[in-house]
Amino acid sequence: MPNKPLKISCLISIWLIITLFISCRPSSPRINQGQLLDSLSEQIKLSKQPKKAIPQLQQLIKENQTDSVILSRAYFYLSYCLLKNKQDSASFEVAQKALTILPLSEKNGAQAATNFYWMGYLEQKKQQYYAATYYYTQAAYLIDAGNLKLSFPKSSGIILLWASQLNNFNNRLDLSNRFARKMLFLLKKDTSMLAKDLSISANLLLSLGYLDQKGMANDSVRFYLNRATAIKKKTKLARIDYNYYISKAKIFYEGKELDSALYYQLKAYKADTSNAFMAYNNLLGIYVNKHQLSKARVAEREVTKRLSQSDADNYLMYLENKIAFAIARGDNKMAQSSFEAYVQKKNEREKNENRKAANEISSLYKTVQKDQQIGALNKKIGKIKGQLELNRLWLVVIILFSGLLVAMILLLFLDRRRKQLITENKRVSDLNIKLELEQRLLRSQMDPHFIFNCLAGIRALVRQEKTQETLTYLDHFSVLMREKLTAGNQRNIDLKSELDFLENYLKLQQIRMPGKFDYVFELDNEVADMFDEIEIPAMLLQPFIENSILHGFKNISYKGQIHVSMAIKDEVLKVIIKDNGVGLDTTDQPTHTSRATQIVTERIQYLQTEGVGEASLSMNSQMDAPGTIVTLQIPV
Known part of the structure; x- marks a missing residue:
């Protein structure tokens, strides 16, 4: 405060x-x-x-x-x-x-996405592809997050397509698939020709993006490929034939279905013959994998004629196919020389790419970190x-x-x-009190006087040669001692175990003192149904039963009666122990019994401090009859 x-x-x-x-x-x-x-x-x-x-x-x-x-x-x-x-x-x-x-905020998301796209477009014109990929990806993120539908200078679908393609090329398949799916979502109700064109491209990208070790057996690959095919059949867009066929050829090639790859590669070349080098290079790779070496030789000649049309990436692909072709026909010398040329070209390309990437990333870092102009x-x-x-x-x-x-x-x-x-101090204090109570209770649980009397009773039965009574007495005594030791090591036990312990204790006392008293347990229906589920503190009821037998019935001339009733209401177990002994007013209780009762009282108080429910204990002489009544309320 x-x-x-x-x-x-x-x-x-x-x-x-x-x-x-x-x-x-x-x-x-x-x-x-x-x-x-x-x-x-x-x-x-x-x-x-x-x-x-x-x-x-x-x-x-x-x-x-x-x-x-x-x-x-x-x-x-x-x-x-x-x-x-x-x-x-x-x-x-x-x-x-x-x-x-x-400022990048939700309110300005459309303009921010437009700016990122425009920077990516300008970087792409400068052939700065790493920077272009970064900006296109940022624009796609904003479009994805806000479901933005841009129209100028390019639509959201086209921006997502470029971002998906660039990330697919850079093996960022998670981003490629994410942007392609968003493209399909934004184009869901668009029936324009451009939307259909973009939908075909998005489905092909997703089919390619889900390719894994299963190849064409992957359900997602087949699903998106079939969707692209269905849209293409309905629209019959001739202007996208080449991209459609070359994408399907790549998907089937990566999926190890070489016949289909060959089919679509040939259709792609028929749709656009301007890039003959790339077409024959792809055919060379397919024929080598199909072990059609004569056709591979024809394709190699056509590729060799057009080497001047190739760029660095396509030339490396050509060398890979050339190495594979040489190995397939057993020309190890050609394979070795082609491999050496491949390593040299690849190293040169990597150096150039690394240098270019370093320059682009450095420039991009400065641009991203730059303060407002x-x-x-x-x-x-x-x-x-x-x-x-x-x-x-x-x-x-x-x-x-x-x-x-x-x-x-x-x-x-x-x-x-x-x-x-x-809180920690209070917890430690309460824990100390709890441990002390449990320790004190454990020390009080084993009554040497009671054990001595039991052994004396066994001795008397043996001397009287009452074999059956002796065995019964020993059975009850052994069960009672085992349950006492078990209860002494547990904080809580179930009600069934507690009542079994009390019944063994009472039977043992009846054998020691035949005809001295009778007992009755009365349980309501709810307690009987939850007999083995209700848990109460161990050894909580025995001290009051012991008081009734040893002190309540000590000087009476009539037969004693012990009545134990149990009922549950609002998650509180109410236990009433009544006897017809001398009552509290005329009972001179020994120190041991008073101490045991005091420990039980402290345990009830500890239950109250734990906040688990209402716990209480009361002991009174009966008003309208001789004897004592003990009432306990235990939260369960």
Whole structure:
């Protein structure tokens, strides 16, 4: 409680600082400039000469230096117009500003996705494929998270397709499959020809992405491949025949179904003969794997004629096929020389790729980490001062807020630590009390006097040559002692075991004192049904039974009666032990019996401190008859 006013004052201070900050924010002429930008964007989309909008966009940027959303949109359209005007370098610089100045939030997700896509497109034009993959992937992430449907300069489906293809090429199959599935989700209700084209490509990418050791036996591979085939049959889009057939050829080749791979490779070549080198190179690989060496030789000749058409990747693929072909026909010398050429070319390519990748990643890292661009703000002295004042206010707010936050965290930590220490101390104290009680109870459980009397009774029965009675007595005594020792090592036992123990104890006492007393156990239906499920503290009832026999019936001239009843209500077991002995008022109880009763009382109190339910104990003489009544309430 002493820390509560301090906590409240901290919260009030934070609220006042936030209110002050909000009231000090400069107003933004967002509405008018936003409408102007909307008008310009529509003109740019419809115009065949978007360069005419460049001066207007530059003027809008000069007039608006506070609204990051409008600035980002204006920079993007300016970059688009500059690219159309063949000013690639300027377009790239402006696109970077559009990306860095926009805060990434859900409200601005569409513009952020557009900016990332545009940067990826510009990097791709520069053949910076690592950077392009990064930006396309970021755009796809935003489209996936917000179900964004972009339309300019490219649709969401096309952006997802490029991101999926690039990640598939880089063996990021999880991302490739994720973006392809999102593409299918966004195109679900789109019946346009472009949507069908994209759906075919997405299904083929997913079929390729799920290829594993099972090959074409993988259900997912077959599922997406069949979907692509079904869409293609309905649409009959001739313009996508080559990509469709070459993708299916690759899927079947990777899936080890070479006949189907050969079929679709031939159809792909028929659909587009412009890339003959790639077609014959693929055919060479298929024929070698099918061990059709004569056809492989023809394909090799055709590939050799067109080596000038190959790039580094295709040439390496050609060398791989050439090595496999040489091995298949037993020409080890050719295989060796081709392998050496392959290793040399691959090392050269890896060096070039590593160098290029290092440069791209370095440039990309600098771009991603770059602070917001504020160069244009330097042209307005007054606005710069206003921005500096706002930055100073931000700094003060951050310092104050940070200080208060640290103070609150420290106070909360100290308060929590204090409560933990208090709780731990209480737990240790309670545990000590519990252990002491259980130890004291265990010491009191083995009554030497009782054991001596039992042994004396056994001796008397033996001397009287009562063999059957002696055996019965020994049986009950051994069971009783075993149950006593077992109960002494347990904190709780089930009710059945406790009653079995009491019954053995009572039978043993009846043999020792024949005709002295009778006993009755009365259980209600609910207790009888849960006989072996209810658990109570071990050795809890025996001291009261012992009091009745040894002290309640000690000086009576009539037959004693012990009545034990049990009922359960609201998860509390109520036990009533009644006898018709001399009662409490005339009983001079020995020290042992008083101590045992005291320990049971302390155990009941411990049950109350544990908070497991209502626990109580009462012992009274009966009002309308001789004897004692003991009532226990035990939570179960």
